[in-house]
Amino acid sequence: MIDKLTVVTSSFGSARIKKRILELKKESNTIVLYYFQRNNEVLGLRDDVLDLVDEYHCVGKIEDGKVLSRIWHYLRLITKLFSPFEKDQNFYIFGSDLTFLILFLKGKISFEVADLRVVDVKPPMKNVLQILDKIAVNRISKLVLTSEYHYKQYYARFISPEKVLVLRNKLPSVKILTDLNIPSVEINEKITIGLLGVLRYERVIDLLITFIKNNEANYNLIIYGKPSGRYDNDYLSYLDAHNSNISWNGMYNNPEDLEKIYSDIDMNFVVYDNVYNNVRIAIPNKLYESILFKRPILCCTESEFGNEVIKLGIGKSVRTESYSVFSEDILSYSKNEIEISSQKMGDIDKSYYYDMDHKLLS
Numbered sequence: 001m002i003d004k005l006t007v008v009t010s011s012f013g014s015a016r017i018k019k020r021i022l023e024l025k026k027e028s029n030t031i032v033l034y035y036f037q038r039n040n041e042v043l044g045l046r047d048d049v050l051d052l053v054d055e056y057h058c059v060g061k062i063e064d065g066k067v068l069s070r071i072w073h074y075l076r077l078i079t080k081l082f083s084p085f086e087k088d089q090n091f092y093i094f095g096s097d098l099t100f101l102i103l104f105l106k107g108k109i110s111f112e113v114a115d116l117r118v119v120d121v122k123p124p125m126k127n128v129l130q131i132l133d134k135i136a137v138n139r140i141s142k143l144v145l146t147s148e149y150h151y152k153q154y155y156a157r158f159i160s161p162e163k164v165l166v167l168r169n170k171l172p173s174v175k176i177l178t179d180l181n182i183p184s185v186e187i188n189e190k191i192t193i194g195l196l197g198v199l200r201y202e203r204v205i206d207l208l209i210t211f212i213k214n215n216e217a218n219y220n221l222i223i224y225g226k227p228s229g230r231y232d233n234d235y236l237s238y239l240d241a242h243n244s245n246i247s248w249n250g251m252y253n254n255p256e257d258l259e260k261i262y263s264d265i266d267m268n269f270v271v272y273d274n275v276y277n278n279v280r281i282a283i284p285n286k287l288y289e290s291i292l293f294k295r296p297i298l299c300c301t302e303s304e305f306g307n308e309v310i311k312l313g314i315g316k317s318v319r320t321e322s323y324s325v326f327s328e329d330i331l332s333y334s335k336n337e338i339e340i341s342s343q344k345m346g347d348i349d350k351s352y353y354y355d356m357d358h359k360l361l362s
Helices: 016-024 045-052 068-081 096-104 125-137 148-153 202-214 233-242 258-263 277-281 286-292 304-312 323-331 335-345
Strands: 002-009 028-037 055-061 090-094 108-113 142-145 164-166 191-198 219-226 246-248 267-270 297-300 315-318
Touching (some): 002 016, 002 068, 016 090, 028 045, 055 068, 142 148, 191 202, 191 258, 258 286, 267 286, 286 304, 315 323
Parallel strands (some): 002 028, 002 090, 028 055, 191 219, 191 267, 267 297, 297 315
16 A cells, blocks of 8 residues: 555546546555546546545646647646656556656656557657657556557567556446346347447448438437537437437436446447557457446457457447448348347356456556
């Protein structure tokens, strides 16, 4: 148990940070949080996290895509945290966009990376970021990753495995997610697909919307999550109003609303755009949510996530090169196959989708 831990996060865009703070409280007497306000925050998450820590400071508000405007806030953060005299400080840094901060800190540093965006950056910026990563990870005590493939495909060239902790973004073992009696899927008429979470990867969502419109007699689509890009609240409301088989329900609280949401769907649409290298090596949290609630998964091809879904027999991989193959793949996943996949999910050991005890700080 350490006396004080300083945590820095660039956003409240994932419920993972709340889970991580709860875990860190077991290893530190005092937690001080520095954070940025952003427009990608999960509903209610910031307030939940601030209630958990002993002290917190908002560094400022930053906007997505406006990198240069962040510089002033980043400089303020550095001046607040940098101390040439204190060497026994303990830090936990969330997010690859805060890699630069590690260069100015002294003490023991744990660094968590959930999305490996550098693999999709083009040279020469990619070369600059790789040099920064190499310098930074050599200054940290522990690197925390949410996919083992992040290490194999990228960080293995910079840091030894002894300093790496892979923590897939599994489910917390909290009462609301363990005291459940979830029935397997039984489809009587239409198949209901769920589109949950941040609505990014517009190209793939376009394919899904077209499919749902073209198959009104056999499919429903229920959407919960955070509007993004072209799929803003106005457009989602328009889709809801003009399509009898599309329902837009707004943002939701995680994990409080999960049981209700998953009970409304027959399968979960987790088809991300595999033109991005990061998508190909990420293991999303939706894998574990879907298994817990026994809702089979539609996933993308040519990805480690998709490979795992198919190996477990709990879903269907869907091609996205064209609408023709996209539609063909979804239509080929029969009601009977969906129900069998759901039953298989109920046989998976709980240790696969619930978090186990682990030590985050070195």
